[in-house]
Amino acid sequence: MKGIITALMVSYDQDGNLNEKGLREIIRYNVDVCKVDGLYVNGSTGENFMISTEEKKEIFRITKDEVKGQVPLIAQVGSVNLREAIDLAKYATDLGYDALSAVTPFYYKFNFNEIKHYYNSIINAVDNKMIIYSIPFLTGVNMSLDQFAELFENEKIIGVKFTAGDFYLLERMRKKFPEKLIYGGFDEMLLPATVLGIDGAIGSTFNVNGQRARQIFELGKQGKIEEAREIQHVTNDLISEILDNGLYQTIKEMLKEKGVDAGFCREPMEKLSEERIAKARSIAKNHL
Ligand SMILES: CC(=O)N[C@H](C=O)[C@@H](O)[C@H](O)[C@H](O)CO
Numbered sequence: 001m002k003g004i005i006t007a008l009m010v011s012y013d014q015d016g017n018l019n020e021k022g023l024r025e026i027i028r029y030n031v032d033v034c035k036v037d038g039l040y041v042n043g044s045t046g047e048n049f050m051i052s053t054e055e056k057k058e059i060f061r062i063t064k065d066e067v068k069g070q071v072p073l074i075a076q077v078g079s080v081n082l083r084e085a086i087d088l089a090k091y092a093t094d095l096g097y098d099a100l101s102a103v104t105p106f107y108y109k110f111n112f113n114e115i116k117h118y119y120n121s122i123i124n125a126v127d128n129k130m131i132i133y134s135i136p137f138l139t140g141v142n143m144s145l146d147q148f149a150e151l152f153e154n155e156k157i158i159g160v161k162f163t164a165g166d167f168y169l170l171e172r173m174r175k176k177f178p179e180k181l182i183y184g185g186f187d188e189m190l191l192p193a194t195v196l197g198i199d200g201a202i203g204s205t206f207n208v209n210g211q212r213a214r215q216i217f218e219l220g221k222q223g224k225i226e227e228a229r230e231i232q233h234v235t236n237d238l239i240s241e242i243l244d245n246g247l248y249q250t251i252k253e254m255l256k257e258k259g260v261d262a263g264f265c266r267e268p269m270e271k272l273s274e275e276r277i278a279k280a281r282s283i284a285k286n287h288l
């Protein structure tokens with residue numbers, strides 16, 4: 001479960017209904033064209049926090065079915081509704097997902113004991129492994145090195161998806177937890193995170209830019225820093241244009257430009273104007 005892992009996009013139709021055919025096409029594009037090492041299902045990029053429990057299960061099921069064992073699968077099951085998280089953890093485990101992940105519980109200012117209870121409750125309910133999903137800029141939840149150490153005392157908690165720019169903390173974690181899996185979260189900082197020794201990365205832009213991400217990761221690990229930096233520069237020209245135009249909507253339009261039925265984002269995310277659709281299409285033409 002190392003390497004370049006796509007935070008999988010999901011296709012919704014104009015009315016926001018799950019588009020199974022489109023989801024299958026996105027999966028195929030990731031596996032066959034971007035050639036990524038795994039899929040992270042129902043993360044932020046999957047618009048997970050805007051959909052129902054039944055839809056989450058449907059996405060887990062379709063993805064497992066379409067992938068046919070070609071790459072490992074990680075199921076993001078985190079929810080402020082702990083019962084839902086446990087239910088999803090059981091569902092994904094029964095389907096055969098290789099690992100689970102859960103976002104730190106957010107919205108209420110849970111204390112660390114509550115966060116620890118949340119992780120242990122989810123993972124101790126199933127025969128599976130857990131990857132903590134830490135994304136402080138969206139959740140407001142910051143954990144210290146000592147707090148990560150306390151969570152990692154549970155041997156079923158095998159790693160962390162670290163979507164943060166705190167590279168001091170990342171370095172401290174690498175030193176303190178050599179046996180845990182650490183995944184980079186910000187695709188635009190893949191090279192510096194690789195230099196600090198991450199085991200892999202999980203990201204949204206790998207849905208379209210997975211091949212360059214792999215090059216950055218491989219070259220970085222080999223110490224070919226200048227070559228890797230050139231590819232990070234090209235990648236970040238791409239990512240900055242995507243971010244300026246609307247992250248998930250733009251990646252979907254880029255997939256459509258590649259013939260993938262990626263659909264639309266779920267409300268309340270807005271639909272792109274004609275002008276921004278044209279911009280997204282031109283980003284795909286110029287950079288992919
Ligand atoms: C919130 C979100 O989508 N985060 C992703 C991973 O955690 C990243 O892949 C970013 O989308 C990407 O780095 C662009 O900022």
Ligand SMILES: CC(=O)C(=O)O
Nearest residue numbers: 007043044045202204
């Ligand atoms: C990594 C990311 O974007 C996600 O959680 O989907």
